[in-house]
Amino acid sequence: MWDESPEGMGELAVETKNLVRIYRRKRSSQDSQERQVIALDGVNVEIPYGELFGLLGPNGAGKTTLIKILVTLLLPTSGTARVAGLDVVQQAYQVRELISMVSGGEHSGYGLLTVREQLWMFSQFYGLPTRLALARIDELLKIVGLYEERNRRVSDLSTGMRQKMNLVRGLLSDPLVFFLDEPTVGLDVSAARDIRAYIKEWIREKPGRTILLTTHYMQEAEELCDRVAIIHKGRIIACDSPAALRRSAASGSYFLLTTERLSEDGWLKEVPGVRRVDIRVLDGRTEIRLQVAEDGVIAEVVRALADRERKIYSLTKVEPSLEDVFMQLVGRRMEEADEGR
Amino acid sequence: MGVRAVRVSSERSLQRLWRTFAVAYWLGWQIESNWTDPLLFLIYSVIRPLGGVLILAVMFFVVARGARGPVLGFFVTGTAFWPFVVMAMQGMAMGVLADREHWKTLRYIYSAPISYRAYLVGRSLAQATSALAAMAITLLFGRWVLGIPLYFSTIRPLVLLPAFLLGIAGIVAMGLLITSALTWTSREAWRLPEAVGAALYLLCGVIFPTTVLPRGLQMLSMGIPLTWWLEAMRRGLLGEHALLSFPWASDARVLGTLAMLVAVWIIGAGFAFTCAEFRARALGILDQETGH
Numbered sequence: 355m356w357d358e359s360p361e362g363m364g365e366l367a368v369e370t371k372n373l374v375r376i377y378r379r380k381r382s383s384q385d386s387q388e389r390q391v392i393a394l395d396g397v398n399v400e401i402p403y404g405e406l407f408g409l410l411g412p413n414g415a416g417k418t419t420l421i422k423i424l425v426t427l428l429l430p431t432s433g434t435a436r437v438a439g440l441d442v443v444q445q446a447y448q449v450r451e452l453i454s455m456v457s458g459g460e461h462s463g464y465g466l467l468t469v470r471e472q473l474w475m476f477s478q479f480y481g482l483p484t485r486l487a488l489a490r491i492d493e494l495l496k497i498v499g500l501y502e503e504r505n506r507r508v509s510d511l512s513t514g515m516r517q518k519m520n521l522v523r524g525l526l527s528d529p530l531v532f533f534l535d536e537p538t539v540g541l542d543v544s545a546a547r548d549i550r551a552y553i554k555e556w557i558r559e560k561p562g563r564t565i566l567l568t569t570h571y572m573q574e575a576e577e578l579c580d581r582v583a584i585i586h587k588g589r590i591i592a593c594d595s596p597a598a599l600r601r602s603a604a605s606g607s608y609f610l611l612t613t614e615r616l617s618e619d620g621w622l623k624e625v626p627g628v629r630r631v632d633i634r635v636l637d638g639r640t641e642i643r644l645q646v647a648e649d650g651v652i653a654e655v656v657r658a659l660a661d662r663e664r665k666i667y668s669l670t671k672v673e674p675s676l677e678d679v680f681m682q683l684v685g686r687r688m689e690e691a692d693e694g695r
Numbered sequence: 696m697g698v699r700a701v702r703v704s705s706e707r708s709l710q711r712l713w714r715t716f717a718v719a720y721w722l723g724w725q726i727e728s729n730w731t732d733p734l735l736f737l738i739y740s741v742i743r744p745l746g747g748v749l750i751l752a753v754m755f756f757v758v759a760r761g762a763r764g765p766v767l768g769f770f771v772t773g774t775a776f777w778p779f780v781v782m783a784m785q786g787m788a789m790g791v792l793a794d795r796e797h798w799k800t801l802r803y804i805y806s807a808p809i810s811y812r813a814y815l816v817g818r819s820l821a822q823a824t825s826a827l828a829a830m831a832i833t834l835l836f837g838r839w840v841l842g843i844p845l846y847f848s849t850i851r852p853l854v855l856l857p858a859f860l861l862g863i864a865g866i867v868a869m870g871l872l873i874t875s876a877l878t879w880t881s882r883e884a885w886r887l888p889e890a891v892g893a894a895l896y897l898l899c900g901v902i903f904p905t906t907v908l909p910r911g912l913q914m915l916s917m918g919i920p921l922t923w924w925l926e927a928m929r930r931g932l933l934g935e936h937a938l939l940s941f942p943w944a945s946d947a948r949v950l951g952t953l954a955m956l957v958a959v960w961i962i963g964a965g966f967a968f969t970c971a972e973f974r975a976r977a978l979g980i981l982d983q984e985t986g987h
């Protein structure tokens with residue numbers, strides 16, 4: 355439970371400094387030799403209040419590890435992490451009052467309880483009076499479209515329903531900082547869409563609410579997040595708004611022009627500022643793909659076309675996707691970078 | 696933007712402690728009594744303990760060749776109270792394992808602002824409650840069928856009641872210790888509570904007085920609160936007719952020793968649990984399934 359108020363709990367909802375986490379694992383039970391896995395390798399993240407922050411990265415990048423440290427389930431090997439200005443190691447209990455977490459892709463829940471019983475139980479761990487808790491549970495269940503199932507056993511729910519129930523569980527305590535670890539993984543399109551839609555709505559409802567979400571879906575990060583950090587092998591290799599990230603991969607952005615058929619196109623390369631031209635002819639029209647030094651150059655191209663009395667049917671600027679950004683930074687597509695490949 | 700947490704007053708956190716315990720107890724009981732078939736529940740909670748008593752009684756008569764009175768009383772009371780130990784210990788240790796591996800809720804419960812210990816005590820006592828039926832059945836059977844010397848006149852509530860409460864506290868401390876030990880043994884975790892239970896069964900004067908044990912083990916058994924608990928319970932129930940592990944000690948001495956040992960074990964278990972918790976967070980095994 356939390357209030358807005360001028361005096362602070364720090365300016366940042368989440369802040370990590372040089373966070374390192376190393377797992378030590380024995381190869382087998384008899385083996386004395388240990389294998390080290392560096393899951394986080396000096397992570398620095400700053401998330402201001404009110405932000406929907408995304409952590410995007412391939413399998414094994416360290417996303418879950420970072421979340422586990424922030425929700426006090428795991429201790430860092432070195433470095434510090436703060437949530438709402440509180441140290442996650444020294445002040446774990448106070449941190450827990452202000453956060454909650456939902457992980458996707460797992461069948462969590464006491465199968466023998468009903469949806470309502472299960473949610474009530476968790477509400478009690480946050481000290482909600484029963485009447486308030488039940489009212490809130492019903493309200494949230496209605497929002498995620500699970501109200502009809504409220505008296506069904508948790509074990510009878512489908513994967514999507516379970517995930518929605520877990521989302522409600524996470525929201526019951528009205529967390530200040532909400533951690534979502536791959537909330538839509540393994541869900542069908544419509545359930546995933548519902549969950550995304552509600553996440554967006556939830557964070558706007560009350561100023562200060564903050565979300566850290568991990569995903570390995572590019573579109574999810576683009577659609578939801580104010581800022582995205584790309585994490586790879588335990589390091590943050592880029593962090594900015596999706597638009598700025600895409601812009602940073604500027605070499606990837608290009609213009610697409612469709613014109614009346616051009617009989618001759620060699621002159622296009624001569625226009626100052628044009629870097630690369632690719633021409634395709636489609637149903638009697640010419641499609642020109644242009645990479646230019648800066649956006650202004652396109653005006654020159656248009657003028658030159660007008661001089662040659664060629665009609666322009668369309669002109670679009672195509673931005674690179676986050677996939678292109680990842681590709682440029684890592685040199686591989688994201689699914690190729692999954693651990694174990 | 697500045698945001699501030701609403702402080703939870705200490706009075707409310709005490710309330711929170713109680714509520715955590717109560718909810719955990721409720722959950723434990725839901726799990727324990729989750730019988731879709733009432734007949735199955737009856738068999739489990741009545742017939743099964745009865746069967747246990749019968750088997751033991753037959754064994755007893757074969758071994759003791761029909762001895763009655765104090766020896767039989769010793770035997771029946773030990774058998775009646777032992778399920779508390781097994782259930783409370785298992786309730787806690789298995790509760791953690793089941794939350795982690797089966798229900799997959801451990802990480803959400805652990806990362807809630809609760810005292811995880813209060814939660815565990817609740818789960819533990821919920822299971823122990825189911826031992827009440829076994830206890831009652833065993834005692835009634837012992838009294839009316841086997842004829843142990845248990846009468847209203849032999850019951851001493853001033854010994855029995857404090858002994859019972861102290862014993863429960865001691866059992867919970869044992870459970871906390873075993874649960875802590877689970878973080879060190881991930882592979883054989885499921886077997887640990889049972890193995891420890893079996894060792895304690897032989898050590899703590901459950902079916903034979905500890906005076907039978909070799910000297911070294913006798914000393915060991917005197918350091919375990921369960922031994923004193925059973926002794927105090929027998930004194931409280933059977934009065935003069937009780938066969939004793941510590942005939943030289945007065946009732947007050949037995950209760951005093953029990954209280955002291957329970958206190959020591961609670962502190963020790965609390966400490967062990969803190970270490971185990973730290974270790975679990977350091978290794979990242981709080982929500983890791985052993986199957987991994």
Ligand SMILES: Nc1ncnc2c1ncn2[C@@H]1O[C@H](COP(=O)(O)OP(=O)(O)OP(=O)(O)O)[C@@H](O)[C@H]1O
Binds near residue numbers: 417418
């Ligand atoms: N408990 C553990 N013991 C040993 N190694 C671990 C443990 N948990 C994670 N790892 C390793 O740490 C690295 C990071 O794992 P993490 O789960 O944080 O990745 P992730 O980005 O969440 O991946 P995914 O997309 O698959 O969920 C991986 O190499 C993983 O194998």
Ligand SMILES: [Mg+2]
Binds near residue numbers: 418419535
């Ligand atoms: Mg993960």
